[in-house]
Amino acid sequence: MKASTFQTLIVGSLCLAVSGLSGGLYNQYQRVTELENANAQRLQTLDTLQRDSSALMDAQEKLQYALKDLKQMADTGEQQANTLDPMLDQWAQEIQELRDGLADRATETDMIALHARLEHVEQQLLDLKSQPPLPPPTPSSAKPKKTAQPKPAPLLPPFSVLSVESRGGERFLAVAPPDSRSLNDIQLLHNGEQFGTWQLKVLEPNAAIFAVTAHPDQTVQLP
Structure with missing residues (x-):
């Protein structure tokens, strides 16, 4: 075999091998x-x-x-x-x-009056849950100088004070419109409740302090 033929075979084999590897x-x-x-x-x-x-x-x-x-x-x-x-x-x-x-x-008349009052108290007790408390008074940051001013005349309350009732350790003020003769008009006031524009602030032993719209606090003596 000639050398050129052998080389051709080798090159062809290498080409086939490279092609297969590729x-x-x-x-x-x-x-x-x-x-x-x-x-x-x-x-x-x-x-x-x-x-x-x-x-x-x-x-x-x-x-x-x-x-x-x-x-x-x-x-x-x-x-x-x-x-x-x-x-x-x-x-x-x-x-x-x-x-x-x-x-x-109690007499029959007393029973009628007490019955009306007790019904009113029961209704007030049921309303206590929804009634907001009174806001605390806001202290003034600076006290104004006192000047001599005439005291305003006390206002005439729009009711008559009948008595002070005690219920469950609490004191209530019994009031009614002036010249009223009906037991149904009797109203028991507790601190924070009001009659018209008069709101009961403090019930003292001998007097009741009321807050009145657009007026100073009013003191009503108890009977």
Whole structure:
């Protein structure tokens, strides 16, 4: 065999081998590319799942706080009801005891008057829950200099003071319109309640202090 023919065979074999290796490398490259793409998709899916999981955890935490707030509100309402119910029961019991005690020794006229007053007291007790307390007086930051000014004449109250009644350890001022002859017109005033524009501020042993709109406080002597 000639040397040129042998060289041609060698070169041809090398070309075939290189061609086969190139084809194999290309196939491996495509396989690696596919694996990389698949891995990128898996990473993207995992990232989406992590974000969804974080959002679910945040929503769960918010729901837990909301449930906690609702439980506190329910506990507070139950506590207030437990505090108010015994007070109302005690007041109702005291009113019933007053009725039972007075029924044996009172005259018919007294019973009519007391019945009207007790009904009024019962209604006031039911309204105590919704009635706002009086705001505390605001102290003045600087005391003005006292000047000699004439005292305004006391106002004539739009009612007549009948008596001071004691109910359940509390004192009430019984008043009625002037010249009234009806027992239904009798009204029991407690601190903070008012008759017309006159609001009872303090019920002292011998006098009652009233706040009157657009006027200084008025003192009414008790009978």
